[in-house]
Amino acid sequence: MNWVIDFFTNPxxxxxxxxxxxxxxxxxxxxxxxxxxxxxxxxxxxxxxxHTGKGALFAILSANAARALPTLGLLVLIVLLMGVGTxxxxxxxxxxxxxxxxxVNTYEGIRNVDPDLRDAAYGMGLRGGQVLGRVLVPxxxxxxxxxxxxxxxxxxxxxxxxxxxxxxxxxRFIVDGLATKDFPSTIGGAVLxxxxxxxxxxxxxxxxxxxxxxxxxxxLTIR
Amino acid sequence: xAEEPLVRWDWIGRNWPNIQGLLVDHVVMxxxxxxxxxxxxxxxxxxxxRWRxxxxxxxxxxxxxxxLPSLAVxxxxxxxxxxxxxxxVMVPLTFYAMAVLIPAVVxxxxxxxxxxxQSAVAMGFTPLRRLLRVELPIAxxxxxxxxxxxxxxxxxxVSVGALVGRGGLGYLFIDGWQRQFYTPIVVGIVLTVALAxxxxxxxxxxxRLLTPWSRARRTx
Numbered sequence: 449m450n451w452v453i454d455f456f457t458n459p460x461x462x463x464x465x466x467x468x469x470x471x472x473x474x475x476x477x478x479x480x481x482x483x484x485x486x487x488x489x490x491x492x493x494x495x496x497x498x499h500t501g502k503g504a505l506f507a508i509l510s511a512n513a514a515r516a517l518p519t520l521g522l523l524v525l526i527v528l529l530m531g532v533g534t535x536x537x538x539x540x541x542x543x544x545x546x547x548x549x550x551x552v553n554t555y556e557g558i559r560n561v562d563p564d565l566r567d568a569a570y571g572m573g574l575r576g577g578q579v580l581g582r583v584l585v586p587x588x589x590x591x592x593x594x595x596x597x598x599x600x601x602x603x604x605x606x607x608x609x610x611x612x613x614x615x616x617x618x619x620r621f622i623v624d625g626l627a628t629k630d631f632p633s634t635i636g637g638a639v640l641x642x643x644x645x646x647x648x649x650x651x652x653x654x655x656x657x658x659x660x661x662x663x664x665x666x667x668l669t670i671r
Numbered sequence: 672x673a674e675e676p677l678v679r680w681d682w683i684g685r686n687w688p689n690i691q692g693l694l695v696d697h698v699v700m701x702x703x704x705x706x707x708x709x710x711x712x713x714x715x716x717x718x719x720x721r722w723r724x725x726x727x728x729x730x731x732x733x734x735x736x737x738x739l740p741s742l743a744v745x746x747x748x749x750x751x752x753x754x755x756x757x758x759x760v761m762v763p764l765t766f767y768a769m770a771v772l773i774p775a776v777v778x779x780x781x782x783x784x785x786x787x788x789q790s791a792v793a794m795g796f797t798p799l800r801r802l803l804r805v806e807l808p809i810a811x812x813x814x815x816x817x818x819x820x821x822x823x824x825x826x827x828x829v830s831v832g833a834l835v836g837r838g839g840l841g842y843l844f845i846d847g848w849q850r851q852f853y854t855p856i857v858v859g860i861v862l863t864v865a866l867a868x869x870x871x872x873x874x875x876x877x878x879r880l881l882t883p884w885s886r887a888r889r890t891x
Contacts, residue, residue, distance in 0.1 A: 516823050516867030518830040520841060521860040524848040528856070605740030612834060613848070622746060626834070638743035645738045 455636030466620070468640065474616035475644065478607045482539050483600055486546030494551045498558025498588075499580050507555065511548035519545055519606050527613045538610045545606055546599035553595025557588030589660045597652035604645050618644065679854045690843070694862060696757075697839025701826040702870070704761050708768025708821060715769075716776025717802075726777055737770035741828050745835045755836030760829060767828070768821040775817025779810025812885065815878045822870045827863060
């Protein structure tokens, strides 16, 4: 335990290109861009499939297959093929990791909305797009947010692996520590990544409280 | 480097015994945690479905455990379970499996319609028989859906263990990276995905065998 305290109290670890702030920013950069790209792909696709019911089987099957892809393998293969000039090689496996949970939960969320609710919205004269935007998405939001949360946590956890192929991020402390038998650095890095994942988890919980309508989350009880 | 083919078939042929060993190691490290996780999740899930106040805190703890990065947990465990041992990889995977399976068991059990439960009571089923003959069979589809997720993610997570010296097929990624050689990496990815697909397929078949009524209803 003392090692960990030494790691965090050593001022050298808090500044410079190898310092915790720099590594944290790099980590957030990989994770943030990957999550954003995954959302741009998976959210519209999930909404469209859930709303129209087209291509559902294909999307779910390929999402499940993508879940099985080992990120470490994908990462080393892509980096060997493309080189490490940019951060693109890291983004590809992380996006591949984040798309399935977002896609599947968005689709399931939209599809599982009570059909009576959907029919009532059409009956009130709303058009297809309006039904989706004003009724289906708000009702499905808890499940959509769950998908985003799972994706974000997995991306933040897995971005650690980027360090193995020589890129930055919090994984550097872990990988360098393992290579040089600097155990405090390894453990310290592991603690940092775990803390970051917990903060992401809590953050999404908070965002969800603000975004999800009280009627849907049943914080508002109708008497 | 540019002429290097993606797959060198002769390498696969020459190294097949090695690859097979890694495959077996991978299967053991991925699936033993899922089985143990299920064995622990069943009683905990039963308790959670029976006493609802117990369920929320359990899920909270499991969510926290699930959000811990696997590599971080492997490393923290090394002083306890040792470097490059199966246990270092299997202990966290057991917790990840539990995190998926406990909610699945609880959801499965609470999906049993009340009138079904009451019919069983009226027919004179004792609580234990009701659980074994009525409630658990009805919960099977939901539990198996959780089991599929747990098995597939366990299979894909094992390879991260290669960074701490024991990762089954993940060793092929490290090997390929260090020698700048595509073939082992491709073999590792293909076998991992094939393994996950096989496990998924087996669980789907198990569901068909365990819930014959769901097929009967569809054809009727």
